[in-house]
Amino acid sequence: MFGLIDANNFYVSCERVFNPALDKKPIVVLSNNDGCIVSRSNEARQLGIKMGAPYFEAKPLLDQHQVAVFSSNYALYGDMSQRLMSLLSTFSGEVEIYSVDECFVGLEGFEQWNLLDYGHQIRETVLLHLGLPTCVGIAPTKTLAKVANLLAKRHSQKDSSTQGVLLLDTEQKWKEALTKLRVEDIWGVGRQYAKKLHSYHITNAADLARVRPAWAKKHLGGMIGERLIAELNGVSCLEMELTPSTKKSIVVSRSFGRVVTTESELSEAVSVYASKASEKLRIEKTIASVLTVFIQSSRFKETPFYASISITLPSASSDSRVLVHYAPEGVKRIYKEGIEYKKAGILLDGICPAHSQQTNLFDERPSNPALMAVVDKINARWGAGTVFLASNGTTQAWQMLSTMRSNRFTTKWKEIPLVKG
Incomplete structure (x- = not known):
């Protein structure tokens, strides 16, 4: 389950x-x-x-x-997400984080329990400890658990007194549930597949569950379609992914809060993005060998401008100082005067585990993992940006607009809630 x-x-x-x-x-x-x-x-x-x-x-x-x-x-949202996933891990030894606000938990071996009550216990615990309302779907396959969760959420939106937990533990229950969902609402059925299914008069999930596996294999992406039909019929084909796969690339990009025209501000922006990208590498204990810088004007311009350049590093690295050195160099080579820039970004490729690093004897900018570990520890203890590179700037007037942002209650000492007696 x-x-x-x-x-x-x-x-x-x-x-x-x-x-x-x-x-x-x-x-x-x-x-x-x-x-x-x-x-x-x-x-x-x-x-x-x-x-x-x-x-x-x-x-x-x-x-x-x-x-x-x-x-x-x-x-705030990222920190609350981490707290949510940490709390959910106390309910099962198998937790697969699916998105910032969603995760699967393995319930194999819990069958002797009252799973409906267990779902309510999960929901009530999250609400008590974090104040976050949730919905819980429980079923014998991941696809049916998605179905159960979606229907539980729909019921709670229509009636706030609904408890927000749905258990599909029998064939009769999940077949009845499938009649309430359109095919486009099924996990894994995209817009194009939904359009194709409608052309065959397959309009709801129950219709899809009744098609032959061979037909699904032919029309719905091969083995993916065949597995989908099996999952809708209660046969589990998708295992829990307990170890997140290593990212093949990392992108950090933002639209500017105002138009940027100077090379210096673009360099400052990509330096900030390169720092953030290197932090992501270190979190995953990986290094990157290729850094791509891109800059662009608004896409709504009559003649939009876009330019990018890829730089192969002398040695793969996750050191902020190394990446921030090469990022402005990339801007310098693609910058064009007279353009009103609206967005810039960093893309890291050639990612591999940090322990497999091949160093370069003649590298003029060697990495210093120990120094980066100290910087990360300080920023984790005292807040992001406590220690940063001077090339990141101090004013950053180009930063994106967030004029209506609430306080970062859980990550900034100066923004924690105040209680008045």
Whole structure:
């Protein structure tokens, strides 16, 4: 058996944890540079506010209904996600983190328990310790657990008194559940496959579960389609992925809060991004041998500009000083005057485990893992950015807009909640 735990409206729920006055009020959270709506409360959804809608288009409706609006607070959401996954790991020895707000737990050997009660215990514990509402789906396959979770969430959105836990432990239960889902709602069925299925008059999940495996193999991506049909019929084909696979590449990019025109500001931006990318490498205990820098204007320009350059490092590295040295060099070689730049980024390739590093005797900028370990330890203890490279700048006026960001309550000493007696 598998359980899928998903935090409801995760970004919105994180905001409510530290501001209880927002409970049962309409809220939306915006994307980078306050561009689009990426999370909304049920109350906002009921007002007709669309997910993904540009903020400037939705603003009149948001103002009309006095909807609380927040810029994305990734420091808060990331920390709350880590706390959520850590707490869920106490309920099972097998935990697969699927996304920032969602994870599978293996429940093999728990069959003698009342799994419905166990699902409620998980949900109530998360709410008690973190203040995050969740939904729990439990079923004999990961795909059916997804189905159970989705239906549990739908029921809780329609009726707040619904408990948010659904157990599909018999064939009768999951067959009935499949009749309530469109094929496009099934995990693993994308837009193009859904369109194809509709052309064959396969419109809901129950219809799909009845097709022959050979037909699914022919029309739905080979073995992937065959496994999907088996999973919908209660045959587990997808194992728990307990060890996250090493990333093949790492990208750090941001749109600027305002137009950037100078080479110095672009260099400062890519230095910051290179530092962040090197931190990601060190977290995964990996190193990279190829660094790509790219810069671009707004894609809505009549003649948009885009340029990139790849640099092979003398030795693969995760040292911030090494990557930050080469990133501005890349900008220097592709920068063009007279362009209004709106975005820049760093892409790292050639990633391999740090223990397999092949050093270069003649490398003028050797890595210093011990120094980086000290820097990471200081920043972990006292907050991100406590120690940073001078080339990252101090003002960073190009940073993305986040004028409505809440405090980083769990990661910044100066922004922790205050209690007044």
